[in-house]
Amino acid sequence: NAGVTQTPKFRVLKTGQSMTLLCAQDMNHEYMYWYRQDPGMGLRLIHYSVGEGTTAKGEVPDGYNVSRLKKQNFLLGLESAAPSQTSVYFCASSLPGGFQPQHFGDGTRLSIL
Amino acid sequence: DQQVKQNSPSLSVQEGRISILNCDYTNSMFDYFLWYKKYPAEGPTFLISISSIKDKNEDGRFTVFLNKSAKHLSLHIVPSQPGDSAVYFCAATRYSGNTPLVFGKGTRLSVIA
Numbered sequence: 525n526a527g528v529t530q531t532p533k534f535r536v537l538k539t540g541q542s543m544t545l546l547c548a549q550d551m552n553h554e555y556m557y558w559y560r561q562d563p564g565m566g567l568r569l570i571h572y573s574v575g576e577g578t579t580a581k582g583e584v585p586d587g588y589n590v591s592r593l594k595k596q597n598f599l600l601g602l603e604s605a606a607p608s609q610t611s612v613y614f615c616a617s618s619l620p621g622g623f624q625p626q627h628f629g630d631g632t633r634l635s636i637l
Numbered sequence: 638d639q640q641v642k643q644n645s646p647s648l649s650v651q652e653g654r655i656s657i658l659n660c661d662y663t664n665s666m667f668d669y670f671l672w673y674k675k676y677p678a679e680g681p682t683f684l685i686s687i688s689s690i691k692d693k694n695e696d697g698r699f700t701v702f703l704n705k706s707a708k709h710l711s712l713h714i715v716p717s718q719p720g721d722s723a724v725y726f727c728a729a730t731r732y733s734g735n736t737p738l739v740f741g742k743g744t745r746l747s748v749i750a
Contacts, residue, residue: 528680555735557737559740564646564742565742566643566726566740566741566742566743567681567726567740568740569737569738572737574735582737614680614681616680621732621735622669622730622731622732622734622735622736622737622738623669623671623686623730623731623732625671625683625686626681626683626738627683628680628681628682629680630678630679630680631678631679631680
């Protein structure tokens with residue numbers, strides 16, 4: 525049982541390039557989330573989804589877009605990468621309800637030069 | 638404005654002793670709280686939670702205490718083990734609805750053998 529899988533694990537981009545981070549979960553969870561973790565900042569929510577075809581903004585959504593076309597996948601896109609988006613990105617999924625424990629992937633380390 | 642605060646960035650404890658990690662919150666609408674543990678290069682994992690209808694919840698060596706009037710919760714680990722060395726995140730939400738988790742910045746616990 526893989527749980528939550530994030531692809532890729534590492535990536536280096538140049539400023540202005542675009543890319544998509546993929547999150548896949550095999551637990552049939554309704555809710556999915558994208559966070560970023562920066563030194564001394566904890567986990568900050570970028571976007572989340574409470575079901576297939578729905579997305580909502582979190583605390584730090586600017587510069588990112590998301591799509592949830594299939595229940596098991598949640599994609600995070602950077603249209604024009606900026607150095608300020610250098611971070612570790614975590615995807616998580618959970619059963620319905622904000623109180624439900626979230627299951628996290630192991631992260632994608634993204635560096636933007 | 639930080640709604641969930643973990644004011645101690647780090648904590649060192651001797652093996653076998655008690656570890657106490659603290660968390661304060663400012664939003665009186667929060668009524669459900671969770672603790673996550675994170676090892677390097679891994680995603681956070683859920684540890685224990687507590688609802689505001691309780692003031693204590695215990696799971697093995699881990700106990701979470703909630704003081705609603707002080708808007709304060711603490712995680713006690715007894716006895717502490719070297720494998721407990723990790724970053725611990727406190728998170729808060731509302732039990733009803735889809736309110737996303739709000740995370741604190743984390744406390745790095747080092748258990749010294």
